[in-house]
Amino acid sequence: MKNYGNTLLGYFKSGLDRQHCSIKYFNREFLAIFISEYNESKKNGVANYEKTKTTRFYNENGGSYCVFLELWNEYKQGMERAKAYGF
Numbered sequence: 093m094k095n096y097g098n099t100l101l102g103y104f105k106s107g108l109d110r111q112h113c114s115i116k117y118f119n120r121e122f123l124a125i126f127i128s129e130y131n132e133s134k135k136n137g138v139a140n141y142e143k144t145k146t147t148r149f150y151n152e153n154g155g156s157y158c159v160f161l162e163l164w165n166e167y168k169q170g171m172e173r174a175k176a177y178g179f
Contacts, residue, residue, distance in 0.1 A: 093106070093109055093110060094106075094109060096109070100123065101119075101120055101123055103167070104118070104123065104160060104163055104164075104167075105118060107159075107160075107163040108156055108159060108160060108163070111159050111163075113155065113156040113159045113160075114153055114155075114156050115156065116149075116152070116153050116156075117147070117148040117149040117152055117153050118149050118153070118156065118160070119149070121147070122144075122147045122148075122149040122150075125143045125144055125147060126141070126144050126147075126164075128143075129141045129142075129143055129144050130164075
């Protein structure tokens with residue numbers, strides 16, 4: 093397995109790689125758009141991922157996008173547990 097670095101982007105690239113998914117079009121731009129829309133949705137209570145839906149990763153690598161959503165959910169749950177324990 094390839095080392096993608098010690099960043100949030102690298103974390104998700106490694107996760108996709110472990111699941112044998114393509115990381116084509118998975119980049120900082122996609123991740124920034126997704127996280128921005130995720131945070132706005134949490135704040136407003138209304139899910140809106142219109143910009144995410146225009147990215148090449150979403151449109152041209154849909155199977156990997158679905159796996160990314162699973163990884164994102166696991167990541168968020170882990171962060172919430174860590175916060176609950178004071179990390």
